[in-house]
Amino acid sequence: MQFRLEKRREPSRLMSYATPFAAVLLTMVLGAVVFSLIGYNGIGAVREIFLTPLTNPYKWQDLGIKAAPLIIIGTGLSIAYRANVWNIGAEGQYVMGGLAGTGIALLTYGMTGWWVLPLMVLAGILGGMAYAAIPAFLRTKLNVNEILTSLMLTYASVQLIYYLIRAPWKDPMGMGFPQTRLFSEAARLPTIIPGTIVHLGVPIAIIVGLIAWFIMTRSVFGYRMRVVGAAPHAARYGGFSENKTIWLAMLVSGGLAGLAGVLEVAGPFQRMVPGFPTNYGFTAIIVAFLGRLNPLGVILAGIVLAITFVGGEVAQTTIGLPNAATGIFQAMMLFFLLAGDILIKYRLRRVSPQPSVGAA
Amino acid sequence: MPNRLELTGITKQFPGVLANDHVSFAVKPGEIHALLGENGAGKSTLVKMIYGIMQPDAGEIRWNDEPVMVANPKAARKLGIGMVFQHFSLFEALTVLENIALGMDAKIPSRELESRIRGVMETYGLALDPHRTVATLSVGERQRIEIVRALLLNPQLLIMDEPTSVLTPQEVDQLFTVLRKLAAEGCSILYISHKLHEIKALCDTATILRAGKLVDTCDPRQETSRSMAEKMIGTGLKDIVKAAGRTFGPPKLVVNRLSTGKTGHFDVPVDNVSFTVRAGEILGIAGVAGNGQNALLDALSGELIGDDSEAITIDGLGIGLLNTTERRRQGLCAVPEERNGHAAVGDFTLSDNSVLTARDRLGMVMMGLINSGAAKTYTGRVIADFAVKALGPASTAGSLSGGNLQKYIMGRETLQKPSVLVVSQPTWGVDAGAAAAIHQALVDLSMAGSAIVVISQDLDELRALCDTLAVINMGRLSEARPVKEFNVEEIGLLMGGVHGATEGTDAIPA
Structure with missing residues (x-):
């Protein structure tokens, strides 16, 4: 029995919805096998990582606050990736958004007023945009690949945190710890469900996803992103300049990463600490692809990836799985997804074995 | 044997x-x-x-x-x-x-x-x-x-x-x-x-x-x-119906010393090209592939923008500095040679492909939002009027055969009733029946008063369709003359780069 890939006449819609689910399932199966082989309780690991966060209501709030930044950043990335603009440096833009928000929080330290938080959010968005503008400028003016520049700038942004919290922004009462002082009340993100840690960022993430979905499907902006990504030559013919699209894609994805950053620093952290960069910006790349570069899909994918984060922590304590296990599961998911994508444009067909060439 | x-x-x-x-x-x-x-x-x-x-x-x-x-x-x-x-x-x-x-x-x-x-x-x-x-x-x-x-x-x-x-x-x-x-x-x-x-x-x-x-x-x-x-x-073939003794209106599209820079490593740029197309006239541009046709189309459509506003004028209005969208608003539509990936997006539905070029001329955009109903209606009309074999406006462009996609693209542009239409290879790889329909659509558009430029390598097509003809060779254009004055031999020589004494494109160095 032989199988052969055959090109479909139309890309399969069914497959484009089915492969993300298949990728998650395959990850669970293969994850169980791999961790069993290296001596852990594989099935237990999969259960703890993928099911416990869902079945245990105490974990739901963790899911929400982990999913929020992933959804916000993933939404921005899904827009940029649609246009084939490969912003890999969302982590850096997230950090810069967080730092810009921190700057405002420290400047307004001790002040009260409803305007502090919106000002921080605005600064965060602008900070992320400004940091994404560097790769956009280099790409459009000097044709420097944005993958490299945006990625490398991530490491620069982390160093900037270390510098700021060790010298100018260091908490004067912090007993030498490298961190800023705790933000004043006006600069902290309120929780929306009393008694939990679920902050305002969670509903904001859902709203961002929904608005982005509407814009991408209905507006000329969304059309521009899709047509530039699908056929750059046709986009030019249709009147969409490539450089303007690169700028828009970088600014939108950078701005949303910055938004996630400021919400994160004003919400769960409430101060800038060395541990602020938590790889949300990189994980959001998986979120964007698992969500099929569709903002609605990104909301779901953000929750799935949040499950692996929360579940990974659970598995660490319950069955002693190393922290890196989470990363392995996430990477497997991306690989299965990318591999499964071939089924969207191709179908697998069984062919009967054929007799070999009868060269007469 | x-x-x-x-x-x-x-x-x-x-x-x-x-x-x-x-x-x-x-x-x-x-x-x-x-x-x-x-x-x-x-x-x-x-x-x-x-x-x-x-x-x-x-x-x-x-x-x-x-x-x-x-x-x-x-x-x-x-x-x-x-x-x-x-x-x-x-x-x-x-x-x-x-x-x-x-x-x-x-x-x-x-x-x-x-x-x-x-x-x-x-x-x-x-x-x-x-x-x-x-x-x-x-x-x-x-x-x-x-x-x-x-x-x-x-x-x-x-x-x-x-x-x-x-x-x-x-x-x-x-x-x-x-x-x-x-x-x-x-x-x-x-x-x-x-x-x-x-x-x-x-x-x-x-x-x-x-x-x-x-x-x-x-x-x-x-x-x-x-x-x-x-x-x-499988059926009888229709001839191109062209009213005899047509007269042309005033000059509509005037191209004056248009040149383009070199874009790609192996691309031939347009070199000091001038011509005039009157209302109701179809100008044919013959030439062997790769002699600057692509650059000429891009320069006319606005994909390549020069530095002289007056190099291209429509009804006396300089459009040389406008981009494709603005030129379309001024009434200039264009169809490039490559259908899939340039004139149309293969992964998009036909309806979405209509948005690509018709969105402004036909009011498909309101406050930044796309009116997908209008796009669908228009696409349905293109499919019906040009007998495009497709399941409907929701079919992807890539699922159509080359000839059908070309019919759709030609329909999408001509039904916008542009006052100037520039098309490259309108019937390349298209069967005889579809070619006749496309030719008739071009003639009908010209009879409604539009100026049309047809860039093609098919001499039979140009001779049947056009009123005037010019030949492009190495980016330079020969003088346009009524098509009846040319014989195949002469066109062939011009295509090969042998210019006659009457050549009109030799420029004084600026």
Whole structure:
């Protein structure tokens, strides 16, 4: 029995919805096998990582606050990736958004007023945009690949945190710890469900996803992103300049990463600490692809990836799985997804074995 | 003598379409056999099965009276079947010799290969320097590389897929001489083309396919071009209806000393081109592919923007600095040569493709939002008016055959009623029935008062369609003259770069 890939006449819609689910399932199966082989309780690991966060209501709030930044950043990335603009440096833009928000929080330290938080959010968005503008400028003016520049700038942004919290922004009462002082009340993100840690960022993430979905499907902006990504030559013919699209894609994805950053620093952290960069910006790349570069899909994918984060922590304590296990599961998911994508444009067909060439 | 190639009951099923339905015909040794049919009639599929790119679902292929199973192109070449594709597979940065060496199944020392190449060239009068870089060669010369590559294997059957679509009339004559010589030596030739007069001039037998079925096998010399075209499309053929004694209005599109910079490594830029198209006039621009046609289209459509506002004017208004969107608002629409990926997005629905160029002219955008209902309605009208074979506005552009996609694109632009329409290769690879419909649409648009520029390599098309004609060569345009004043010989010479004394584009250095 032989199988052969055959090109479909139309890309399969069914497959484009089915492969993300298949990728998650395959990850669970293969994850169980791999961790069993290296001596852990594989099935237990999969259960703890993928099911416990869902079945245990105490974990739901963790899911929400982990999913929020992933959804916000993933939404921005899904827009940029649609246009084939490969912003890999969302982590850096997230950090810069967080730092810009921190700057405002420290400047307004001790002040009260409803305007502090919106000002921080605005600064965060602008900070992320400004940091994404560097790769956009280099790409459009000097044709420097944005993958490299945006990625490398991530490491620069982390160093900037270390510098700021060790010298100018260091908490004067912090007993030498490298961190800023705790933000004043006006600069902290309120929780929306009393008694939990679920902050305002969670509903904001859902709203961002929904608005982005509407814009991408209905507006000329969304059309521009899709047509530039699908056929750059046709986009030019249709009147969409490539450089303007690169700028828009970088600014939108950078701005949303910055938004996630400021919400994160004003919400769960409430101060800038060395541990602020938590790889949300990189994980959001998986979120964007698992969500099929569709903002609605990104909301779901953000929750799935949040499950692996929360579940990974659970598995660490319950069955002693190393922290890196989470990363392995996430990477497997991306690989299965990318591999499964071939089924969207191709179908697998069984062919009967054929007799070999009868060269007469 | 046994038949060289005999097909019996060849059938090939694709999802949703029967590409070949019990096709049977035979090619004799030394015969030049034409394979005719509309786009999507199944010619390519049939040829791909002979050359081993795909396998038939049913039926038998006999080669020199032996049943064979051609597993892949390598096996086909081993049998003695050579093929020259419509689209060449050559590396532009490599030499002729290197390109040929890369395509050989067996490893042959370069010196021996060179002497064999020179031998083949001498035998068939194919002049070509093996050490020239492909990028410096004309399309006709590039085709010779492909032919030499096929002939090095001493084929008993040579398959040629639309070989003349890119050649000047003189190059076509040279090609026919080579093919006749090959046939005289006993090599059979399977010749696929849309150009019926060429088939009449060259071929001994013609097999006509329609919708995957064999319609007729006839002697093209006993048929007229019209009778063959009617067999291909299955109905009577319509002539272009053009009102006699038309008069033209005032100048509409005036191009004055238009030049473009060099964009790509191997692109030919437009060099100081001037012409005028009046309201109601169709100007044809003839020329061999790769002589600046793409740059000219891009410069007119606004994809390339120059630095002189007055280089292009519509009704006296300078549009040289406007981008494509603004030019469309001024009434200039354009259709580039490449359909998939340039004029249309293959992965998008037809409805979304209508948004690409019609969104502003037809009010499909309100406050930054797309009115998808309007796009759908308009697309439905294009599909109906231009008889596009598609399931509906929600079909993706990539699922349409080349000819149908072209009909859709031409419909999308002409139904916007542009005051100036610039089209490149409007009927390239389109069957006779669809071509007639597209030609009629262009004529109707011109009669409604639009100025039309048709860039094409098909001289028959230009002579039938246009009122005035100019020839582009190396980015420079000859003077436009009424099409009746030209004879084919003269156009051919201009296409080859021999300019007459009346040449109007010689510029005073600025």
